[in-house]
Amino acid sequence: MLHEQGRLNSAEHLYRATLQADPADVDALHNLAILCIQQNKYDDAAKLAREALRAKPELALAYHTLGVALISLGQLEEAEFCCRTALRISPEYVEAYNTLGVTLIALGRFQEAERCCREAVRLKADYPEAYNNLGNVLRYLGRVKEAEICFREALRVKPQNPVAYNNLGDILIRQGRLEEASVAFARAASLRPDDVDALATWFQVKQRICDWSDYGETEVKILQGVRRQLLPGMAFNLLGIASKPDQQLSYARQVAAKLAVPRSSVLSSLPPTRGARVRLGYLSCDFRDLPTSYLAVGLIEHHDRRRFEVIGYSAGVDDGGPMRRRIASVFDRFIDISNVPDLEAARLIHSDAIDVLIDLNGYKPENRAKILAYRPAPIQVNYLGYPGTMGADFIDYIIVDRFIVPTDQQPFFSERLVHLPHCYQCNDDKRDIAAATPSRAECGLPEHGFVFCCFNDSYKIGPQFFDIWMRLLLAVPGSVMWLLERDAITKANLVREAGARGTPPERLVFAQRLPLSEHLARHRLADLFLDTLPYNAHTTASDALWAGLPVLTCAGSTFASRVAGSLLKAVGLDELITTSLQEYEGVALRLARDAGLLGRLRARLAENRLNSPLFDSEHSARALEAAYQRMCENRRAGLPPTAFSILASEISDDARHSRKSQE
Numbered sequence: 001m002l003h004e005q006g007r008l009n010s011a012e013h014l015y016r017a018t019l020q021a022d023p024a025d026v027d028a029l030h031n032l033a034i035l036c037i038q039q040n041k042y043d044d045a046a047k048l049a050r051e052a053l054r055a056k057p058e059l060a061l062a063y064h065t066l067g068v069a070l071i072s073l074g075q076l077e078e079a080e081f082c083c084r085t086a087l088r089i090s091p092e093y094v095e096a097y098n099t100l101g102v103t104l105i106a107l108g109r110f111q112e113a114e115r116c117c118r119e120a121v122r123l124k125a126d127y128p129e130a131y132n133n134l135g136n137v138l139r140y141l142g143r144v145k146e147a148e149i150c151f152r153e154a155l156r157v158k159p160q161n162p163v164a165y166n167n168l169g170d171i172l173i174r175q176g177r178l179e180e181a182s183v184a185f186a187r188a189a190s191l192r193p194d195d196v197d198a199l200a201t202w203f204q205v206k207q208r209i210c211d212w213s214d215y216g217e218t219e220v221k222i223l224q225g226v227r228r229q230l231l232p233g234m235a236f237n238l239l240g241i242a243s244k245p246d247q248q249l250s251y252a253r254q255v256a257a258k259l260a261v262p263r264s265s266v267l268s269s270l271p272p273t274r275g276a277r278v279r280l281g282y283l284s285c286d287f288r289d290l291p292t293s294y295l296a297v298g299l300i301e302h303h304d305r306r307r308f309e310v311i312g313y314s315a316g317v318d319d320g321g322p323m324r325r326r327i328a329s330v331f332d333r334f335i336d337i338s339n340v341p342d343l344e345a346a347r348l349i350h351s352d353a354i355d356v357l358i359d360l361n362g363y364k365p366e367n368r369a370k371i372l373a374y375r376p377a378p379i380q381v382n383y384l385g386y387p388g389t390m391g392a393d394f395i396d397y398i399i400v401d402r403f404i405v406p407t408d409q410q411p412f413f414s415e416r417l418v419h420l421p422h423c424y425q426c427n428d429d430k431r432d433i434a435a436a437t438p439s440r441a442e443c444g445l446p447e448h449g450f451v452f453c454c455f456n457d458s459y460k461i462g463p464q465f466f467d468i469w470m471r472l473l474l475a476v477p478g479s480v481m482w483l484l485e486r487d488a489i490t491k492a493n494l495v496r497e498a499g500a501r502g503t504p505p506e507r508l509v510f511a512q513r514l515p516l517s518e519h520l521a522r523h524r525l526a527d528l529f530l531d532t533l534p535y536n537a538h539t540t541a542s543d544a545l546w547a548g549l550p551v552l553t554c555a556g557s558t559f560a561s562r563v564a565g566s567l568l569k570a571v572g573l574d575e576l577i578t579t580s581l582q583e584y585e586g587v588a589l590r591l592a593r594d595a596g597l598l599g600r601l602r603a604r605l606a607e608n609r610l611n612s613p614l615f616d617s618e619h620s621a622r623a624l625e626a627a628y629q630r631m632c633e634n635r636r637a638g639l640p641p642t643a644f645s646i647l648a649s650e651i652s653d654d655a656r657h658s659r660k661s662q663e
Contacts, residue, residue, distance in 0.1 A: 011031075011035060012032065012035055015028045015031055015032040015035065016032070019032070024051075024055045025055075026052050026055045026056045026059065026062075029048050029049075029051050029052035029055065029062075030048070030049065030052045030059070030061055030062050030065060032048050033045045033046075033048035033049040033052065033062070033065050033066075033069070034065055036048060036069075037065070037068055037069055037072070040072075042069045042070075042072040042073050043069075043073065045065065045066075045068075045069040046066055046069040046070060046073065049062050049063075049065045049066035049069060050066060052065075053066070058089055059089075060085075060086040060087075060089040060090040060093055060096070061086075063082045063083070063085045063086035063089070063096075064082065064083065064086040064093065064095060064096045064099060066079075066082045067079040067080075067082035067083040067086065067096075067099055067100075067103065068099055070082060071099070071102060071103055071106065074260065074261055074262060075262060076103055076106050076107050077107075079099075079103045080100065080103045080104070080107070083096050083099050083100035083103060084100065087100070092123055094120050094123040094124045094127065094130070095120075097116045097117070097119045097120040097123065097130075098116070098117065098120040098127070098129055098130045098133060100116045101113045101114075101116035101117040101120065101130070101133050101134070101137065102133055104116060105133065105136055105137055105140065107341045107342075107343070108339070108340065108341025108342055108344070108345075109341055110137050110140050110141050110339070111141075113133075113137045114134065114137045114138070114141070117130055117133045117134035117137055118134060120133075120134075121134060126157045127157070128154040128155075128157040128158035128161055128164065129154075131150045131151070131153045131154035131157065131164075132150070132151065132154040132161075132163060132164050132167060134150045135147040135148075135149075135150030135151040135154065135164075135167055135171070136167065138150060139167070139170070139171055139174075142317065144171050144174050144175055147167075147171050148168065148171045148172070148175075151164050151167045151168040151171060152168065155168065160191055161191075162187075162188040162189075162191035162192045162195070162198060163188075165184045165185070165187045165188035165191065166184070166185065166188040166197075166198060166201060168181075168184045169181040169182075169184035169185040169188065169201065169202075169205065170201075172184060173205065173208075176487060178205060178208055178209045178487055178489055178490070179209065179489040181205050182202070182205045182206060182209060182211065185198070185201050185202035185205050186202055188201070188202070189201075189202045194225075196221075196222060196225030196226055196234075197234055199218065199221060199222060199225065200222050200225075200226075200234050200237055200238070201234075201237075203218050203219075203222060203237075203241075204237045204240075204459065206218075207240065207458070207459040207462070208457075208458055208459045208486075208490070209458070209487070209489050209490045209493055210458055210461060210490050210493040210494050210497065211493055212462070212463045212466075212493075212497065215462065215463055219241050222238075222241060223241070223243060223247065226238065226251055226254075234251075234255075235251060235252060235255045235362075235363035235388075236362075236363050236364050236365060236386070238251050239387060239388055239534075239535055239558070239560045240459060240460065240534065240535045240560070241534065243534070243558065244557060244558070245409060245412035245557060245558055246412055248388050248389060248412070248558060249389050249391055249412045249413065249414065250391075251391070252363070252388065252389050252390055252391025252392070252414070253391035253392075253414065254391070255363060255390075255391065256373075256390060256391045256392035256393070256394075256414075259369055259370050259373045259392070260373060261370075261373045261374055265343065265374060266374060266375045267346060267347065267350045267374055267375050267376055269375070269378045270350075270353055270378060272355075272378070272632065272635050272636040273353075273355050273632065277305075277306075277307055277308055277309045278307060278308050278309070278355045278356065278628060278629065278632055279308075279309045279311065279352070279353060279354050279355045279356075280303070280308055280309065280310045280311065280354070280355065280356050280357075280358065280628060281311045281312075281313055281349055281352065281354040281356070281357040281358065281377060282296070282300065282310070282311070282312050282313065282331075282358050282360060283313045283315060283349075283357060283358065283359050283360065283361070283368065283371065283372075284296075284312075284313075284314065284315065284316065284359075284360035284361055284385065285314075285315040285316030285317075285338075285361055285364075285366045285367060285368060286316055286360065286361065286364075286385065287312060287314040287316060287324060287327050287328065287334075288316065288317065288318065288319040288321060288323060288324040288327075289319055289321045289322075289323045289324070290323075291538070291539035292360050292361075292384060292385045292539075293323050293324075293327050294323065294428060294431065294516070294539060295384060295425060295426055295427055295428065295539060295542070296327070296360065296384060296426060296428075297323070297326060297327045297330060297428050298426065298427060298428035298429055298430060298617030298620070299426040299428075299617060299620050299621050299624065300312070300327065300330045300331060301330045301617065302617045302618045302620070302621035303621050303625065304621070304622075304625060305332070307625065307629075308625060308628070309332050310331055310332050311331060311332060311333045311334075311335065311352060311354065312327070312328070312331035312333070312334040312335065313335050313337050313345070313349060314328075314334065314335065314336050314337065314338060315337050315338055315345070315361075315366075315368040315371075316338055316366060317338065318336065318338070335348070337368075342368065342370040342371050342373075342374070343374060345368070345371050345376075346371045346372075346374035346375075346376040347374075347376070348376075349371070349376035349377065350374075350376040350377070354376065354377040355377065355378065355379060355628075355632055356377065356379045356380075356381060356628045356631060356632065357372070357376060357377035357379070357380045357381065358381045358383050359372055359380065359381065359382055359383070359385075359386075359395070360383060360384050360385040361385045361386060362382055362385055362386020362388070362390055363386055363390065364385055364386055367386075369390070369392075372392070372394050372395065373392070373394050375394055378635060379396055379397070379631050379632065379635060379641075380394060380395050380396050380397075381395070381396065381397045381398070381399065381415075381418075381628075381631075382395050382397070382398040382399070382415055383398070383399040384399070384424075384425070384426065387538065387558075387559040387560040387563060388558065388559050388560060389412065389413040389414050389415060389559075390414065390415065391414045392414060393414065395414065395415050396415060396416060396631070396641040397415050397416050397417075397418050397627075397631060397641055398413060398415035398416075398417060398418065399418050399420065399424055399624070399627065400417055400418065400419055400420070400424050400559070401419055401420050401421075401422065401423055401424040401566055402419050402645075403423075403562060403565055403566040403569050404424055404559055404562045404563060404565075404566045405417055405419075405559055405562075407419070407643075410643060415641075416641045416642055416643040416644075417643045418627050418630075418631075418643070418644060418645075418646070419643075419644075419645040419646065420623050420624070420627065420646055421613075421623065421645070421646055421647055421648040421650075421651070422570055422612075422613040422614065422619075422623070422648070423566045423567055423569070423570035423613070423614050424566065425538070425542065425563070425566070425567065425614070426617065426620035426621075426624070427542055427546070427614060427615050427617065427620070428617060429615050429616060429617045430617075431516070431517075431520065431543075431546060432516075432517040432520075433517055433520040433521050433546070433547060434517040434518045434520070434521035435521075436521065437521050437522070437524045437525065438518075438521070438522055438525070440525055443482075443509070443511065443522055443525060444509045444510070444511075445480060445482065445509055445525060446478065446480060448478060449477075449478030449479055449480060450476050450478065450479040450480075450527050450528075450592045451479070451480055451482055451525060451526045451527045451528075452469065452472060452473070452479060452480070452481050452482065452526075452527065452528055452530050452588070452592070453481070453482035453483070453523075453526040453527075453528070453529055453530070453549075454469075454481070454482075454483055454529060454530045454531070454532065454537075455482075455483070455484050455511070455519075455529070455537075455540050455543070455544070456484075456531070456532050456537050456540050457484075457486075457540075458483075458484070458486050458490050458494075459535075460532040460535045460536075460537075461483075461494075461532055462532070463497070464533075464581070465530075465532050465533065466494075466497060466498075466501075467501065468581065468584065468585045468588075469481050469530060470498055470501040470502070470503045471501075471585065472530075472585065472588055472589060472592065473503050473507045474502065474503065475589055475592075476589070476592045476593070479507070479592060480506075480507050480508070480509050481507060481508050481509070481530075482509045482510075482511060482526060483508065483509070483510055483511065484510070484511050484513070485510035485511060485512055485513075491510055494508060495508060516543075519543075520543060520546065520547045521547070523543070523544055523547035523548070523549045524547065524548065524549075526549055527591075527592070527598065528549075528550055528551075528552055528588065528591055528592065528598065529541070529544040529549050529550065529551040529552065530552055530588060531551055531552060531553035531554065531564045533553075533554045533556050533561055534556050534558060534560065534561045535560045535561065536553060536555075536560060536561055536562065536563045536564040536565075537551065537553070537563070537564050538560075538563045538564070541553070541563065541564040541567050541568075542567060542614070545567060545568075545571055545605065545609065545614070545615075546609065546615060548602065548605055548606055548609065549602075549605075550573060550576060550591075550598065550601050550602060550605055551564055551567070551568060551573075551576060552576050552578070552584065552587060552588055552591070553565050553568060553576065553577055553578065553584075554578045554579065554580070554581060554583075554584040555577055555578070555579055564577075565577040567614060570612050570613065570614035571605055571608045571609060571612045571614055572604060572605075572608045572612070573601060573604065573605060573608075575587075575601075576601070619651065622651045623646055623651050626646045626650045626651060627646050630644055630646070
């Protein structure tokens with residue numbers, strides 16, 4: 001009774017008193033194991049469940065409880081055995097089917113998991129947890145409409161279900177139904193007001209649709225809340241709020257701790273390669289029509305195959321598009337591991353004897369960081385896709401440059417810093433810009449008047465910078481702000497926010513999505529790209545500079561807030577890097593009023609663009625190869641990972657001048 005009433009401390013006292021009188025009391029052992037799970041004491045729960053099984057070896061309940069504890073301890077194979085044993089003893093044990101489904105999801109065996117979850121709902125039609133888990137399986141399998149039905153069924157059975165609301169919100173995002181998703185996440189947060197994950201997820205959706213109600217207050221709540229709770233999916237979201245380097249390291253370490261695997265599961269380190277080509281592996285879930293591929297494809301193409309073998313491991317969806325086909329073709333081998341469980345994928349990579357494994361995702365959504373926790377390669381590197389530390393002992397190095405992460409920032413990174421001589425970001429120097437430039441009228445822009453623009457994702461636009469932008473529009477007669485049109489609700493919210501600041505709706509112009517070459521061409525119609533903080537333009541800033549459009553940034557203290565500054569330094573436009581909001585606004589206003597100054601900056605960008613290492617794929621390849629080679633040399637010498645810098649003199653003259661010869 002005490003246990004059922006939620007009086008856990010009193011129930012625990014009673015169970016322990018019972019066991020003091022009879023240490024082999026099966027009911028007390030098993031019930032205390034369940035109680036320990038409720039208290040997050042999973043080691044204790046597993047120990048008690050094992051004692052119950054010693055007292056009664058064919059107790060299906062105890063096998064199931066042990067399986068639940070082992071899932072939380074990351075011992076998934078043994079958890080699977082326990083659930084299957086429970087079902088052997090009791091073939092219609094519905095909870096065991098559901099828990100087995102959860103285990104198989106964690107193991108990445110989604111088809112088997114689907115069968116288990118469907119059996120659970122067949123046996124018990126009003127089982128919300130099973131519907132929720134079935135929805136999760138279908139989400140992983142990409143069957144979003146079916147997943148939505150399952151989450152709604154879970155809510156029909158149990159309306160006050162925050163987990164199902166959270167999952168429903170996620171599946172609605174995947175369908176582009178952001179306004180509905182915001183409602184679902186708001187409901188999840190209201191049902192669990194102390195759950196920082198629910199709050200952070202809701203806040204992320206509000207950022208995407210530019211709903212800035214309670215913005216500052218919510219940021220503070222999230223930053224305070226993550227001190228006691230952080231889930232892996234939140235790490236990327238935290239880069240977009242006003243966090244500091246030490247906070248980001250603390251958050252990342254919490255995430256990494258949740259990814260830890262038993263020492264027995266860590267794969268054995270292979271001996272260093274001697275004499276043969278260095279074998280590189282690139283791991284990403286973004287090998288398709290996504291920014292990471294647009295940046296990295298030129299790098300992969302230009303790797304020196306005399307010295308390096310290059311293998312791609314694709315952990316994401318194959319969209320069948322031209323970028324997917326191109327990037328798959330530039331690797332020596334391209335292996336789809338999107339449906340391969342984490343441990344099996346790690347074993348596959350390990351069997352390929354990779355010398356350096358480069359992770360292009362970090363903790364971005366849909367990442368496969370768990371693969372890296374198994375240590376499939378002796379040297380593992382965080383590069384390009386995730387602008388921050390991973391806080392993980394299984395990542396050895398992070399590739400940066402001296403502007404993005406100065407050497408004195410090493411204490412805020414778990415990885416050893418590897419500084420490239422120029423900008424850290426690689427680019428594809430084959431990116432095509434359409435020859436035809438659309439007219440201003442075709443793009444909805446005024447024939448005359450200054451065009452500010454920002455083509456960043458909407459989640460990067462916050463009220464603080466929007467305030468500045470609207471003041472600029474009011475200060476520069478006839479000017480407009482040109483933004484990407486994401487969806488109707490985001491557009492409506494931005495128009496409303498502009499009106500609240502006294503800006504007429506026609507001063508905001510929204511650009512429809514276009515193929516990349518046409519999108520780059522329309523940059524010619526803009527006068528100045530205005531960057532965002534705390535999450536800068538990254539690929540979008542490179543796009544603007546490649547298209548000849550100056551970018552004005554405000555550099556912060558974190559990796560994500562300094563990327564645009566690094567890009568500007570690389571093309572010789574240091575004066576467009578500001579360090580305060582006041583300076584940012586002042587420089588923007590001066591450029592809008594001084595056509596001569598802006599014209600000189602544009603001319604310098606046009607001159608430097610093809611001479612800069614930033615847009616020289618071969619140069620980027622040689623710089624990174626020098627870094628990978630140094631990592632391997634350190635390992636061959638028996639040295640631990642150590643911070644180092646690659647000097648410009650270490651990169652061959654042929655690579656350094658490759659772009660110049662193409663002018």
